[in-house]
């Protein structure tokens with residue numbers, strides 16, 4: 399698959415502070431790439447460098463295999479900070495002005511309004527928009543020039559649960575439309591819900607990079623309950639159990655690689671026990687993320 403972005407030891411120092419340290423990233427076409435990291439980990443600084451608004455101290459990056467130029471930047475739409483819209487103008491008029499500035503085809507406006515679900519409110523003044531609508535208009539404005547890549551910095555910040563869900567749906571819709579998306583987030587749950595790939599940053603250092611799908615792989619935890627006095631002893635006899643814990647009246651069996659709930663169920667059944675509760679839980683991204691951070695002391 400075509401490489402859209404690659405960074406080579408991309409670095410930014412602010413005085414003594416190293417905000418981004420020798421970052422090597424690769425984003426391929428069609429990915430929804432999450433940059434996950436706590437506050438101050440260097441996400442915005444990285445996006446700023448990629449957009450040409452922050453000068454790298456060292457290292458380099460390329461878009462579509464070429465160094466960044468005015469020409470490559472035209473293929474990128476970004477929502478970095480709150481964009482400036484005219485409060486007294488409608489969403490539609492604001493996008494028309496935007497299209498004019500960017501030399502974009504005004505015919506795109508109707509489509510992008512549809513994508514961000516603002517068609518019904520397009521003629522209302524910007525100042526009457528809710529925070530979620532303002533954020534959606536910002537996304538629309540980044541899309542108006544029909545870029546190949548969309549960059550979003552914390553797209554759901556400050557929104558309520560409804561607003562967050564709407565933005566996530568919109569991001570998925572844009573990705574389904576074939577665009578490559580790079581988004582910064584400090585929310586594990588967000589990255590897990592919308593991204594296909596992700597990188598984890600901590601104090602400017604890359605801690606992990608890979609597909610989001612991999613996160614669920616590895617150990618499984620199976621919750622089990624059955625009416626049997628010696629259940630805990632029996633569970634220890636099961637060859638697939640790595641360890642057992644009792645939590646809220648349920649047993650949690652940490653499975654060995656390659657063993658699944660159905661194996662445990664069959665084992666119990668062979669002993670004449672019928673499980674009243676059997677539920678597989680994957681190890682969450684959060685746990686992995688915390689492990690990654692704990693494993694790699696900077």
Ligand SMILES: Nc1ncnc2c1ncn2[C@@H]1O[C@H](COP(=O)(O)OP(=O)(O)OP(=O)(O)O)[C@@H](O)[C@H]1O
Nearest residue numbers: 412415417435436437438439440441442443444584
């Ligand atoms: N213009 C600047 N001058 C000095 N230091 C800066 C500047 N911009 C960022 N920093 C510092 O660089 C580090 C990384 O900041 P950055 O904003 O990139 O982090 P972030 O991951 O986007 O954090 P957040 O989740 O809070 O948005 C922080 O320590 C920050 O204080």
Ligand SMILES: [Mg+2]
Nearest residue numbers: 441442443551
């Ligand atoms: Mg930031």
